[in-house]
Amino acid sequence: MDTKEFLPPERTRVENDLFNFHCHSGVSCYLSCCRNVDMLLFPYDIILLKQQLNIASSQFLQQFVSICEGSHPFFPGLKLKMNADEGQPCPFLGDKGCTVYVNRPSACRTYPLERGIEHLGPGRGLRVHYFLTHHPYCKGHGEQRRYSIRQWERDQKLHDCNYYNDLWGELDAFFASNPWAGEGKAGPYQQLAFMVCYNVDTFRDYVETHGILNQFQLRKDERQRIARDDGSLLQFGFRWLEFILGGHKKLFKK
Numbered sequence: 191m192d193t194k195e196f197l198p199p200e201r202t203r204v205e206n207d208l209f210n211f212h213c214h215s216g217v218s219c220y221l222s223c224c225r226n227v228d229m230l231l232f233p234y235d236i237i238l239l240k241q242q243l244n245i246a247s248s249q250f251l252q253q254f255v256s257i258c259e260g261s262h263p264f265f266p267g268l269k270l271k272m273n274a275d276e277g278q279p280c281p282f283l284g285d286k287g288c289t290v291y292v293n294r295p296s297a298c299r300t301y302p303l304e305r306g307i308e309h310l311g312p313g314r315g316l317r318v319h320y321f322l323t324h325h326p327y328c329k330g331h332g333e334q335r336r337y338s339i340r341q342w343e344r345d346q347k348l349h350d351c352n353y354y355n356d357l358w359g360e361l362d363a364f365f366a367s368n369p370w371a372g373e374g375k376a377g378p379y380q381q382l383a384f385m386v387c388y389n390v391d392t393f394r395d396y397v398e399t400h401g402i403l404n405q406f407q408l409r410k411d412e413r414q415r416i417a418r419d420d421g422s423l424l425q426f427g428f429r430w431l432e433f434i435l436g437g438h439k440k441l442f443k444k
Contacts, residue, residue, distance in 0.1 A: 200323060200324045200325060201304065201321040201322065201323055201324070202321065202322050202324065203319075203320075203321060203322070204303065204320045204321065204322050204339060207320075207338050207339045207340070208336060208337070208338055209302075209303075209322050209336070209337060209339075209342075210331060210332075210333065210334065210335065210336050210337075211302050211330045211331055211333065211335065211337065212330055212333035212334075212335035213330045213333075214333075215287075217329045217330055217333065218329055219327050219328055219329045219330070221283065221287065222327050222328070223301065223325070223327075223328065224279060224280045224283045224288065225272070225277045225278055225279045225280065225283070226272060226277060226278040227272070227280070228269060229269060229270040229280075229295065229297050229298075230258075230267055230268065230269055230297065231255065231267075231268045231269065231270055231295060232295075232296060232351075232354070232355050232358050233354065233358050233387045233388060233390075233424055234296070234350070234351060234354035234355060234358070234421065234424065235295040235296055235297075235351075236250060236251070236255075236268070236388055236390070237390055237420045237421060237424065238293035238294075238295070238351075239254070239282075239290060239293060239295065240390075240391075241293060241420070242290045242292065242293035243290070246391045247388070247389045247390050247391040247392065248389055248391060248392055251268075251388060251389060254270060254271055254281055255268050255269070255270065255271060255388075256268070256269050256271050257269075260362070260365075261362060261366070262362075262365070262366040264365055264366055264367075264368045264370075265362065265365040265366075265380070265383065266384070268388060270295070282294075296348065296351035296352070296355055299346040299347065299348050299351060300346070300348065300351075301323065302322060302323045302325075302328065302330065302331065303320050303321065303322060303323070303339070303342065304320070304321045304322075304323055305318065305319070305320055305321075305352070305355075306318070306319045306320075306321065307319070307355075307356060307359045309359070309360075309363050316356055316359065316360070318352075320339055350421070354421060354424065354425070357425060357428055358387070358428070360428075361387075361428045361431065361432065364432060364435075364437045364438075365383070369435040369436060369437065370383075370435070379434075379435065382431075383431055383435075386424075386427035386428070386430070386431055387424075387427070387428075387431075390420050390423060390424055390427075391420075393423065393427055394420075394423055397423070402430065403416065403426075404444075405443060405444060406430075406441045406442060406443060406444060407441075407442045407443070407444055412426075429441050
């Protein structure tokens with residue numbers, strides 16, 4: 191597909207997978223990109239941030255998140271709340287920079303790139319597209335440090351984020367088919383899906399209370415990973431949602 195006609199403003203394709211960029215305290219715009227931004231949060235971002243802050247996912251949602259329109263009308267998205275201070279800084283911006291840098295959201299890791307996924311159709315997987323942003327305030331583009339996309343992914347530790355974001359993209363594409371038609375917005379199944387996708391600690395309690403794992407054919411090592419790792423639980427939750435909503439059967443009942 192030729193992506194040129196679909197490019198949003200101030201975006202270009204990354205030519206030959208190479209681009210120049212370097213953000214550091216010496217550039218005049220340092221930390222400008224951490225203010226007054228609309229930052230979407232994906233399910234795995236919430237896991238990273240709540241773990242960094244050592245709080246429950248429900249508390250993170252209440253304190254740092256607002257609900258916004260998603261990529262389609264049938265499921266909401268989440269956006270990080272900026273502080274009400276002058277310039278509307280990110281709530282995690284400190285005097286010396288990002289206070290959650292190790293577990294920062296995928297949008298922060300990816301910048302100055304934006305990553306999009308194209309759904310090729312049922313059973314055909316995804317195609318990844320990278321675009322280079324050109325915000326007027328950003329001086330990092332003028333720095334003489336050259337990256338390939340692969341180097342940038344490795345340098346910013348994007349592998350796990352991209353993996354879970356692709357899983358989320360596939361599930362969100364399924365949600366776009368409106369699998370809860372008839373129950374309306376915020377109906378029982380949509381509320382359940384919201385919990386699974388965005389409130390992993392509450393979902394863990396739900397799984398344990400209802401004995402969900404015991405209802406499906408899972409290997410012992412799968413059960414162990416789900417029991418100890420939020421990412422593995424999230425991945426199971428995505429599969430479980432498709433199962434109960436009538437999508438692709440990636441789980442099997444006992």
